[in-house]
Amino acid sequence: MFAIFLKFAENRPKAPEFVDAHKAWIKQGFDDGVFLMVGSLQPNMGGAVLAHGVSRDEIETRVNEDPFVVEGIVSAEILEISPARADQRLDFLMA
Secondary structure, three states, rough: EEEEEEEEOOOHHHHHHHHHHHHHHHHHHHHOOOOOEEEEOOOOOOOOOOOOOHHHHHHEEEEEEOOOHHHOOOEEEEEEEEOOOOOOOHHHHHH
């Protein structure tokens, strides 16, 4: 499982130009069954993604294909989590 933090960077003013492509990237992550949740970092710092079911290399490749990352609108930090205990509703993460 991965927590990905996409924090605004130098080229943040270019975000409106690439927001549709970024949203398409997010949709693809959900369509592929990799993304579990996306949301905003508060206050207005960028975004976060929870992902699972892929290797570190695969998630790094996917994140590096995000148009916001490519264009330097955000910088990405990927943290890998090895779940040890979870609420019953999240049992699928323990496999």
